Every structure is written in C-alpha cells, then in structure tokens.
Amino acid sequence: MVKNGKLQDTIEEAVTRLKSGDVVAIPTETVYGLAAVASNLSAIKKVFQVKDRPTEDPLILHIADEKQLNEIAEEVPAKAKLLIKAFWPGPLTLVFKKKKNIDGLLTANLNTVAVRMPKHDIALEIIKKVNQPLAAPSANRFQSISPTTAEAVDKELGNKIALIVDGGPCEQGIESTVVSCVDELKILRLGAVAVEDIEMTLGETVFFEKKEAKDHSVPQVSPGLLSFHYAPKTPLRLYNRLAELFQDLEQTPDLKTAAALILFSKKEAEQVQNKIQSIFVLSETGSLTEAAKNFFSTLRRVDERQPKYILALRVPEQGLGRAINDRLQKAQHN
Numbered sequence: 592m593v594k595n596g597k598l599q600d601t602i603e604e605a606v607t608r609l610k611s612g613d614v615v616a617i618p619t620e621t622v623y624g625l626a627a628v629a630s631n632l633s634a635i636k637k638v639f640q641v642k643d644r645p646t647e648d649p650l651i652l653h654i655a656d657e658k659q660l661n662e663i664a665e666e667v668p669a670k671a672k673l674l675i676k677a678f679w680p681g682p683l684t685l686v687f688k689k690k691k692n693i694d695g696l697l698t699a700n701l702n703t704v705a706v707r708m709p710k711h712d713i714a715l716e717i718i719k720k721v722n723q724p725l726a727a728p729s730a731n732r733f734q735s736i737s738p739t740t741a742e743a744v745d746k747e748l749g750n751k752i753a754l755i756v757d758g759g760p761c762e763q764g765i766e767s768t769v770v771s772c773v774d775e776l777k778i779l780r781l782g783a784v785a786v787e788d789i790e791m792t793l794g795e796t797v798f799f800e801k802k803e804a805k806d807h808s809v810p811q812v813s814p815g816l817l818s819f820h821y822a823p824k825t826p827l828r829l830y831n832r833l834a835e836l837f838q839d840l841e842q843t844p845d846l847k848t849a850a851a852l853i854l855f856s857k858k859e860a861e862q863v864q865n866k867i868q869s870i871f872v873l874s875e876t877g878s879l880t881e882a883a884k885n886f887f888s889t890l891r892r893v894d895e896r897q898p899k900y901i902l903a904l905r906v907p908e909q910g911l912g913r914a915i916n917d918r919l920q921k922a923q924h925n
C-alpha cells in the first residue's frame with residue numbers, strides 16, 4: 592500500500608517494519624527496491640517469494656556508510672576504491688569477494704557479494720535508522736518491468752506488501768551498473784553509470800561480460816543476466832534502424848493502427864509521423880539521460896494501453912543508450 596500520510600511517519604513505519612523482519616518497498620535514485628534486512632534470512636526469503644524470483648538470482652546489499660562495506664567485503668581492491676570515490680553514493684553496484692558471515696541465500700551461493708550505496712535521501716535515512724545493510728532487488732515481479740514510481744510498485748506488488756514508501760519518480764530511471772571487482776574489473780550489467788565514465792575514472796578500458804541465457808539451466812552463466820527480462824505483457828518488436836521499421840510497417844499494414852511505437856527523440860518521430868498512429872518519445876530534446884529516466888515508465892504506460900504490438904527503435908549506442916538498448920533487447924518477445 593502506498594501511504595499518503597506524512598512522509599516522515601511513513602519512513603519511521605518502514606524502519607520499524609524492516610527491523611521486525613518485514614519487507615518494504617523503498618525509493619532509490621535508480622528504481623524502487625523491495626527491501627529487507629540483509630541478515631534476517633526469513634525476511635530475505637519473503638523478498639524472493641513476493642517477487643516470485645528464483646534464489647539463483649543474487650541480491651544487492653544497500654549500505655549508507657562505507658564502514659558497512661568492511662563487514663561485507665573480504666577485500667576492496669585499489670581500483671574499486673577509485674570507483675567508490677567517484678560514484679558512491681550513486682547508481683554503481685560493485686561485486687566483491689564476500690565475508691563468511693554473508694549468507695549464501697543473498698548471493699545465490701556464490702563466494703561474491705554485490706553492494707551499492709544509493710544516492711537517495713529517503714533510502715539512506717532508512718538504512719541509517721535500521722543501522723544494517725538492506726538487501727533490495729527491484730520491486731517488480733520477476734522478469735517484469737522495473738518500477739520507477741510508487742504507483743508502479745503498487746501495480747506490481749501492492750497486494751503482497753504492507754508498505755510502499757513514496758519518494759516520487761526515480762531520478763535515474765534504470766538500474767545501477769554492476770561491476771565485478773573480483774580479479775580483473777568487468778562490467779556485468781549495463782546501467783545508470785555509463786561505461787565511458789567508469790573508463791574515464793580508471794583511465795583504462797573495462798570489459799563488458801555479455802553472458803546471458805534463456806533460463807538458469809546453464810550454470811556458467813552469471814546469475815541474473817537472463818536474456819528475457821524487463822518485459823511488457825504486449826509482444827515487443829525491436830528494430831536496429833529506421834529503414835527496418837519502415838519495411839515492417841509496409842509489410843504489415845495492420846501495425847499502423849494496432850501498434851504503439853517507442854522512439855528516442857522528436858527528430859525521429861517527425862520522420863515516422865504519417866506511418867503510425869501511436870508514438871511515444873523518450874526524450875523530446877534527444878537526451879539519453881532523460882530517455883533513461885523515462886524508459887521504464889514509458890514502457891509501462893504503453894503496455895497498459897494494450898496495443899497489439901509494441902514497436903521500438905534502438906537508441907544511440909553510447910553512454911546510457913547502451914543500457915537502454917540492453918533493456919529493449921531483453922524486453923523483446925513475440
């Protein structure tokens with residue numbers, strides 16, 4: 592339930608509930624998270640149950656203070672320290688070798704653990720008051736569209752959780768970038784910190800490990816990187832170029848009225864205008880930051896209209912555009 596009372600009262604209620612082992616949806620700068628006290632295993636089990644998420648998918652621990660990292664990570668390599676200095680608090684999740692006290696339920700039995708310090712006043716206040724790290728996956732049903740407003744959380748999980756803390760729309764709109772700091776640095780998930788910014792901070796190129804699978808039956812694949820994810824209920828067709836879209840519109844006349852099209856900018860929309868009735872633009876001005884912020888909320892809005900198909904064109908493959916394209920790719924289905 593989204594609370595309409597005073598925000599401060601809702602925050603206090605969230606803290607009390609979390610301390611007593613309940614799960615609570617909280618805002619962060621990326622997407623809303625379904626939080627539970629990381630050391631409370633029955634609360635963590637609830638997180639998996641509420642999301643209907645397999646336990647092969649490890650969780651991110653959210654901290655409010657760098658000291659909390661020492662209780663979680665076995666070691667913090669020098670390059671990770673540079674990234675922490677540059678991006679925490681912020682939408683960067685770092686994967687470390689875990690300390691023994693971190694339970695395997697949080698980490699899908701891996702010997703590593705994912706940690707981030709969110710840049711959101713409400714999230715930080717709640718973590719500080721609970722005085723323990725919180726595990727928080729995105730507050731959506733498994734493989735569904737990530738929620739970037741309290742209303743979206745309510746639609747996803749409202750009937751299963753007692754409290755949603757409403758912090759307004761999320762500033763970033765897509766999830767954190769996940770970087771493994773175990774052995775060689777590598778990017779495991781593209782997200783709200785651009786790869787270019789990470790590379791600039793480190794002064795070197797960083798490998799993006801694009802491992803994914805259709806299901807969890809392939810053990811060597813990193814968990815949580817399934818190829819089908821973030822998906823609307825409506826079938827979604829993704830095009831690499833405008834020409835491909837035009838060709839499909841010509842071959843399938845039905846699309847003109849039955850489909851809804853998601854485009855990056857107004858400039859593209861002008862080129863398509865007469866060919867399809869329903870067009871949604873991610874950023875009027877052609878900003879990838881704005882497009883990222885609007886991405887999941889647009890996808891959700893379009894899906895709710897129940898067109899026969901959602902059509903989408905890849906956005907520019909640079910900066911946050913790579914993270915948006917990654918999500919579009921995973922949202923594709925027939």
Ligand code: TXA
Binds near residue numbers: 648684816
């Ligand atoms: O922005 C975010 O990261 C949001 C907000 C709520 O903080 N959270 C989020 O959590 O997106 P979730 O559970 O939806 O995604 C967690 C990602 C998955 O891709 C998972 O595989 C990866 O983090 N991950 C977690 N622990 C890992 C580990 N030990 N090794 C490799 N990847 C890990």
Ligand code: MG
Binds near residue numbers: 728729737
């Ligand atoms: Mg998620």
